[in-house]
Amino acid sequence: MAIRRASLNDIPFIKECLIDSWVEHAKNHPELMTEERMRNSKVEDYYSDAIKNNKGFTFIVETEGKKTGLVRVYQDKVANFFKDPDILYIDDIYVVKKFRRKGVAKLLLKEVEKIAKQLGIKRIDARVYTFNKPTQKLLESMGFKPPHSTWTKIINS
Numbered sequence: 478m479a480i481r482r483a484s485l486n487d488i489p490f491i492k493e494c495l496i497d498s499w500v501e502h503a504k505n506h507p508e509l510m511t512e513e514r515m516r517n518s519k520v521e522d523y524y525s526d527a528i529k530n531n532k533g534f535t536f537i538v539e540t541e542g543k544k545t546g547l548v549r550v551y552q553d554k555v556a557n558f559f560k561d562p563d564i565l566y567i568d569d570i571y572v573v574k575k576f577r578r579k580g581v582a583k584l585l586l587k588e589v590e591k592i593a594k595q596l597g598i599k600r601i602d603a604r605v606y607t608f609n610k611p612t613q614k615l616l617e618s619m620g621f622k623p624p625h626s627t628w629t630k631i632i633n634s
């Protein structure tokens with residue numbers, strides 16, 4: 478396995494991965510997301526802006542020359558009353574289905590930790606939906622904890 482920064486050539490791969498993940502989210506939460514909107518998301522615009530303008534960090538893992546996973550993180554600031562308000566936020570993480578449970582995501586998260594250390598950042602955050610047990614297990618295995626949750630109610634008119 479090899480890890481490297483993403484380039485513009487990776488955008489079709491990134492798009493395919495993220496749409497798959499988002500559609501899965503929409504299937505689990507039709508009250509919050511529509512599959513159609515997820516499929517029509519402007520992944521290309523967001524990622525080409527991020528890559529061209531060095532906004533955050535996007536990494537790609539390749540296994541035997543094939544792209545097998547990606548992560549995107551960016552620097553953010555949370556409220557000043559937190560002990561460590563400068564954070565690295567995990568925007569997206571995805572591993573190609575055939576290559577799961579082989580340590581690809583772990584490698585990606587280790588790289589994220591390296592970046593955090595280089596930037597002097599002590600806190601990494603991610604948002605994970607309650608249905609998404611694999612991601613929760615992954616984060617647990619890497620020492621993350623869920624100190625709070627977001628609660629949502631849809632008001633029917």
Ligand SMILES: CC(C)(COP(=O)(O)OP(=O)(O)OC[C@H]1O[C@@H](n2cnc3c(N)ncnc32)[C@H](O)[C@@H]1OP(=O)(O)O)[C@@H](O)C(=O)NCCC(=O)NCCS
Pocket residue numbers: 498569570571572573576577578579580581582583584604605606609610611612614615616618
């Ligand atoms: C979550 C995801 C990124 C994990 O990628 P992966 O490369 O398979 O993860 P790894 O092989 O590095 O797993 C590391 C550890 O995480 C845990 N884990 C990962 N997938 C798991 C699963 N399906 N069930 C239980 N534990 C799991 C295990 O502890 C695992 O260690 P082990 O294999 O030695 O038991 C992958 O399942 C994925 O891409 N899911 C869809 C995209 C997604 O939901 N992204 C997150 C959006 S917030």
